[in-house]
Amino acid sequence: MRQSNPFKPTAGRMPPLLIGRDAIIDDFEEGLDDGPGAPGRLMRVTGARGVGKTVILTEFGRIAKARKWEVIDETASEGLAQRLLNRLAPDKPSVNLSLKPSVSIAGLGGISLGEASVSSKQMPLTLRAAMGQRLDALERKNAGLLVTIDEAQAADRSDMVAIATAVQHLIREERNIAFVFAGLPSIASKWLNDEVLTFLRRAQAEQLGDIPLQDVRDAFEDTFEDSGIAIEGKALDMAAKATEGYPFMIQLVGYHIWRIAYRRSRNIDSKKPDAITVTEQDTEQGIANALSRLGDAVHGPELDGLSPIDKTYLLAMAQDDGPSSTSTVAERMGKDVAYANIYRTRLIDAQVIKDMGYGKVDFAIPYLRQYLREHAAYIRMNSSGTSL
Ligand SMILES: Nc1ncnc2c1ncn2[C@@H]1O[C@H](COP(=O)(O)OP(=O)(O)OP(=O)(O)O)[C@@H](O)[C@H]1O
Ligand SMILES: [Mg+2]
Structure with missing residues (x-):
């Protein structure tokens, strides 16, 4: 019988094993159990692409549902607050919450928006009323409400203000609510310096980072074994090391090694696909894929997503085998240090590179150096107007 690959290298998909996230999960569970006012009930999760933010929000949702809480998970994009409102009070058009719909629609000569929408001025109050009503019902059953917002860096300011204002009031009223928002590290500069949104700054900050290699190793061993394929010794070490602890790469490496070993097992003896151990050769090929x-x-x-000059900066860095000196990078770009530093700062904010101190920077995304080297000619060609 055909077996399905246990690894899931797809954005937002729950991995077979959620590795190395015990601390943040404990913080969240503690928040739910400790009741209103607990720090874990107001949380912001940040991290680079592919580090596991969406997956952790899903896990939080699972934990909350297991406690009979209601979970509303939204992803920031246009109309976020309105969507949240529609989900909180699906049976009632928002006008029934004793608040007025968006003004001046009729005044514009009868343009119809199809659905009653709430003006951004009214939204904070309307959202607060809707959440309050949901909580009235939930609290009667000793349950609560978890709201999660993914990709928060992409939210409109007015949506963020409405949601933050509503949640702030409900927390102050000691309602049974938890609010978690997740996004790229740029949410720090985007939302937390905004005066209206100071409330968000008080959220418990959880930065997701790489997973310790020992945890990756253990998880590979268990996941392969559960699927009837053994991985051990040198092959296991190589596989774990190749992930550099980057969650998306953990799924990719696991997926491709498993696939190669499984195919080989079916060629050997289709009746006994489980009697197989991953070889070093399987591992090498899997890592390459x-x-x-x-x-x-x-x-x-x-x-x-980067500008041509950002890319020029990265190509200049990729000439080094390890951390690069920022003055050398500027020199390679043919620019002065002050000019190059503008791009350095942008790239650090975007978590593409990281500050190593002492005037050095290094890549923050695994294997980016190698990728840049392999594709340098192509990237340079498409960053026309700049030269290296
Ligand atoms: N703790 C973990 N252990 C193992 N695999 C994980 C873990 N967290 C995430 N993954 C895997 O990594 C991949 C990326 O996860 P996810 O989509 O949650 O990242 P993200 O931070 O939301 O990325 P993006 O910023 O692109 O939205 C998925 O394939 C997921 O299964
Ligand atoms: Mg995501």
């Missing part, structure tokens, strides 16, 4: 997928899935899109 995982790396090329990482390039397509992470490096390519990441670079597409």
Whole structure:
């Protein structure tokens, strides 16, 4: 019988084993159990692309549901607050919450929006009323309400103000609510310096980072074994090391090694696909396949989102085998240090590179250096107007 690959290298998909996230999960569970006012009930989760933010929000949702809480999970994009409102009070059009719909629609000569929408001025109050009503019902059953917002860095300011204002009031009233928002590290500069949103700054900060390699190793061992394929010794070490603890790469490496070993097992003896151990050769090939997928899935899109000069900066860094000196990078770009520093700061904010102190920077995304070297000619060609 055909077996399905246990690894899930797809954005937002729950992994077979959620590795190395015990501390943040404990914080959240403690928050739910400690009641209103507990710090874990107001949380912001940040981290680079592919580090596992969406997955942790899903896990929080699972934990809350197991306690009979209601969970509303939203992803920030246009109309966020309105969508939240529609989900809180699905049976009632928002006008029934004793608040007025968006003004001046009729005044514009009868343009119809199809659905009653709430003006951004009214939204904080309306949302607060709707959440309060949901909580009235939930609290009667000793349950609560968890609201999670993913990709928070992409939210409109007015949506964020409405949600933060509503949640702030409900927390102050000691209602049974928890609010978690997740996003790229840029939410720190985008929302937390905004005076109206100071409330968000008080949220418990949880930064998701790499997973310790020992945990990765153990997880590989268990996940392979559960699927009837053994991985051990040198092959296991190589596999764990190749992930660099980056969650998306953990799934990619696991997926591709498993796939190769499984296919080989079916060729050997289709009746006994489980009697197999991963070889070093399977591992090498699996890692190579995982790396090329990482390039397509992470490096390519990441670079597409950067300006030509950002890319020039990265190409200049990629000439080094380890951390780069910022003055050397400026020199390679043919620019002065002050100019180069503008791009250094942008790239650090975007978590593409990291500050190593002493005037040094290094790549923050695994294997980006290698990808840049392999694709340098192509990237340079498409960053026309700049030269190296
Ligand atoms: N703790 C973990 N252990 C193992 N695998 C994980 C873990 N967290 C995430 N993954 C895997 O990593 C991949 C990326 O996870 P996820 O989509 O949650 O990242 P993200 O931070 O939301 O990324 P993005 O910023 O692109 O939205 C998925 O394949 C997921 O299964
Ligand atoms: Mg995500």
